[in-house]
Structures are given as C-alpha cells and as structure tokens.
Amino acid sequence: xxxxxxxxxxxxxxxxxxxxxxxxxxxxxxxxxxxxxxxxxxxxxxxxxxxxxxxxxxxxxxxxxxxxxxxxxxxxxxxxxxxxxxxxxxxxxxxxxxxxxxxxxxxxxxxxxxxxxxxxxxxxxxxxxxxxxxxxxxxxxxxxxxxxxxxxxxxxxxxxxxxxxxxxxxxxxxxxxxxxxxxxxxxxxxxxxxxxxxxxxxxxxxxxxxxxxxxxxxxxxxxxxxxxxxxxxxxxxxxxxxxxxxxxxxxxxxxxxxxxxxx
Amino acid sequence: xxxxxxxxxxxxxxxxxxxxxxxxxxxxxxxxxxxxxxxxxxxxxxxxxxxxxxxxxxxxxxxxxxxxxxxxxxxxxxxxxxxxxxxxxxxxxxxxxxxxxxxxxxxxxxxxxxxxxxxxxxxxxxxxxxxxxxxxxxxxxxxxxxxxxxxxxxxxxxxxxxx
Numbered sequence: 001x002x003x004x005x006x007x008x009x010x011x012x013x014x015x016x017x018x019x020x021x022x023x024x025x026x027x028x029x030x031x032x033x034x035x036x037x038x039x040x041x042x043x044x045x046x047x048x049x050x051x052x053x054x055x056x057x058x059x060x061x062x063x064x065x066x067x068x069x070x071x072x073x074x075x076x077x078x079x080x081x082x083x084x085x086x087x088x089x090x091x092x093x094x095x096x097x098x099x100x101x102x103x104x105x106x107x108x109x110x111x112x113x114x115x116x117x118x119x120x121x122x123x124x125x126x127x128x129x130x131x132x133x134x135x136x137x138x139x140x141x142x143x144x145x146x147x148x149x150x151x152x153x154x155x156x157x158x159x160x161x162x163x164x165x166x167x168x169x170x171x172x173x174x175x176x177x178x179x180x181x182x183x184x185x186x187x188x189x190x191x192x193x194x195x196x197x198x199x200x201x202x203x204x205x206x207x208x209x210x211x212x213x214x215x216x217x218x219x220x221x222x223x224x225x226x227x228x229x230x231x232x233x234x235x236x237x238x239x240x241x242x243x244x245x246x247x248x249x250x251x252x253x254x255x256x257x258x259x260x261x262x263x
Numbered sequence: 264x265x266x267x268x269x270x271x272x273x274x275x276x277x278x279x280x281x282x283x284x285x286x287x288x289x290x291x292x293x294x295x296x297x298x299x300x301x302x303x304x305x306x307x308x309x310x311x312x313x314x315x316x317x318x319x320x321x322x323x324x325x326x327x328x329x330x331x332x333x334x335x336x337x338x339x340x341x342x343x344x345x346x347x348x349x350x351x352x353x354x355x356x357x358x359x360x361x362x363x364x365x366x367x368x369x370x371x372x373x374x375x376x377x378x379x380x381x382x383x384x385x386x387x388x389x390x391x392x393x394x395x396x397x398x399x400x401x402x403x404x405x406x407x408x409x410x411x412x413x414x415x416x417x418x419x420x421x422x423x424x425x426x
Binding site: 017037042 | 305326329331357362377378383387388
C-alpha cells in the first residue's frame with residue numbers, strides 16, 4: 001500500500017515545480033500541453049485582501065486555437081463556455097487571460113487543481129477539431145468556403161441539383177452565375193461517398209450539368225476502395241484537415257472557374 | 264528552407280521596430296488563421312528582416328511579472344505569414360527552448376497559424392543549456408533576440424541554445 005501510494009505521489013507530484021516570480025508563483029506540472037510544453041499556471045497575489053488567484057499567461061488559448069481549436073466554431077465555443085462555468089474560470093476580455101476568482105491561501109491547492117483540470121480539459125477543443133465530430137467538420141468547412149467565396153456565389157444547404165435528383169441531396173450546393181453548380185458532400189463515411197457517386201451517375205445519365213465533390217475530413221475518413229472509386233469518378237475529392245484552405249480553394253475553383261485565394 | 268539555415272543566413276534588417284505597450288494589433292504580426300493575443304501586459308517589438316531571398320518578421324514579447332518571454336520567427340508567404348520557429352522562456356518551467364517543425368523544415372507548418380512547431384529543443388524535463396531568464400529590460404530582450412537569431416554578430420553572453 002505504501003509503495004503504491006509513493007508511486008502515485010511521485011507520478012502526480014514528481015514533476016511539480018514552483019518558482020517565485022514577481023507576480024507570485026509560477027507552477028509547472030507533469031502534464032504536457034498542446035504546444036509540447038508542460039502545462040503551467042501562475043498563482044498571482046496576494047491582493048489587498050490577502051487573496052490569490054490562479055491564472056495563465058494569456059497565451060494558453062492562443063496555443064489551443066493555433067492547434068486548430070479556435071472558438072469561431074459554435075460547437076467549440078459552447079464547449080469552452082460550459083467548461084469555464086463548470087470550473088469557475090473566466091477569460092478576461094482585454095487580456096485573454098484565463099483566471100479564477102481570488103481565494104485565501106488555504107484554498108490555493110484546491111483552486112489550482114481545479115484550474116489544472118480545466119486546462120487539461122480545454123485541450124479537448126483541439127481534439128474536437130481533428131476528431132470526426134460531424135458538426136465541427138461541417139461548421140469549419142462551411143465557414144471557410146463562405147469566407148473564400150463571399151458573394152461570388154450562393155451557398156445553400158441540402159442542395160438538390162434538379163427535381164429529378166431529389167433523392168440524393170448534397171450537403172451543400174455552390175451556385176455561381178454562368179457556371180455548373182457544385183454539389184458538395186461531406187465525406188464522413190463510405191455510405192456518404194456512395195451517395196455522391198450515385199448523384200454523379202444519375203446526373204450524367206440525365207445530362208444534368210453539375211460538379212460533384214466529396215470533401216473528406218481526413219484521408220482515413222473512408223475505406224481505401226471507396227476513396228479509389230470516388231477519386232476515379234467524382235469531380236474532386238479534396239482532404240480537409242491540415243490543408244483546410246487549399247481543400248476549400250479547390251472546391252471554390254470548381255464553383256467559380258477561378259481560384260479566389262489568388263484574387 | 265530549414266530553420267537553422269534561416270538563422271545562419273546573412274540578414275538585412277528592413278525595420279528594427281520599436282518597443283511598444285498595449286495590445287498588439289494583428290497587423291504587426293499578421294496571422295490569417297489565428298489571433299496571437301499579445302495583451303497589454305506584455306512589451307512587444309517586431310523586427311522585419313530579409314534573408315536568403317525570403318522576408319521574415321521576428322516578434323519579441325515579454326513580461327517581467329510572470330518571467331515570460333517569447334520570440335516568434337514568422338516567414339512571409341505572399342500575404343500569409345507562417346510561424347516557422349519559436350524561442351521561449353516560461354516562468355513555470357525554466358530553460359530557454361525552441362519549438363520548431365518536426366523535421367526542422369516546412370513539415371507540419373500551417374500557414375497563418377502559430378502552431379505546427381511540434382518539436383521542442385531540448386525536450387521537456389531534459390537539461391537546458393541556457394537556464395537563466397536573463398531578460399530584465401527592453402535592451403536585454405532585444406540583445407537576446409538579435410544574438411539568438413543572428414541578426415547581429417553573436418556575443419558570448421547570449422550564446423545560441425540550439426546547435
């Protein structure tokens with residue numbers, strides 16, 4: 001029992017480092033953050049009432065956002081807000097610093113543990129950007145397409161190419177004047193890619209002019225066989241994650257006839 | 264181009280910038296995909312230089328109350344800026360260290376973001392050759408930036424951490 005306890009103590013506290021800084025104390029933990037550094041925080045104080053608050057340096061959220069967990073996305077923003085409420089943390093509007101309420105010295109330990117849990121949990125915002133969370137992927141891709149295309153074309157959801165093809169609506173339609181419409185499918189599974197192939201085949205059969213594109217979130221979003229079929233038959237099958245802008249530019253180019261990123 | 268090659272290359276300072284207070288405007292270090300929130304608690308300065316046919320900005324920002332100093336090396340890729348290396352000190356875990364792309368080239372970099380520099384030199388919990396903060400003023404932060412990124416002839420006092 002004693003060995004287990006010391007082993008756990010070593011694991012939890014062995015890497016703990018506390019340094020005195022002018023504002024208070026700088027604390028480093030054994031947990032690694034999104035940018036490869038140990039997660040750390042500051043115990044700032046005492047204030048006039050002899051209390052301390054726990055905070056970051058104002059850059060932790062920048063690291064999260066830079067790793068792909070930006071809060072422009074509604075799903076991520078809602079998650080972030082909910083975690084802030086749960087852990088009693090708020091983000092200072094002017095500095096971007098994540099801070100807790102001020103507590104007495106006897107409560108610093110508990111407050112610091114809660115703050116550390118919060119920092120670890122908000123790393124999930126990055127995970128949400130790479131995990132196959134349907135709404136996050138759709139939100140990110142749709143927002144980027146709208147940013148790229150602006151008012152040069154109309155972007156509609158659940159797009160039906162023509163009345164005869166209403167059985168297979170695309171996730172998005174991009175319609176520019178004088179150009180064939182683009183029917184965009186978010187390729188989240190083999191089944192979705194199959195629907196894209198079906199629309200392509202039916203449109204060809206009915207001589208409906210349109211471009212059918214499947215946007216994959218990652219290379220592994222569909223089976224190799226299905227990706228091969230999609231690559232061979234669809235207009236384009238770009239990969240989103242890691243090359244978000246380039247993937248959306250490929251779609252925009254098909255819709256507009258030119259690359260809006262070069263304008 | 265490898266980060267080391269940029270640091271080693273002969274450079275021409277286009278604009279040495281000046282130390283400023285207050286929240287850094289995005290235009291000072293324009294990132295298209297994320298906002299670098301250098302808040303009003305930091306002193307910051309942006310040095311614009313050219314090297315090996317490329318155009319770069321070195322953003323230096325620090326705050327003494329938390330013993331924190333960051334230097335971000337950004338490359339202009341057309342209108343987009345890409346952060347290719349970061350040199351940092353955190354009061355929470357002492358030791359100057361670099362963050363560079365995994366293969367020290369463009370692998371993993373994302374234009375418009377500060378992320379993508381996944382390799383930490385030296386690694387966490389390993390020995391750091393430069394283990395004292397050393398930043399006490401605008402002057403010392405500037406000198407450290409010049410010497411680390413070889414914008415001036417290196418002095419013994421601020422030797423490079425990364426070999």
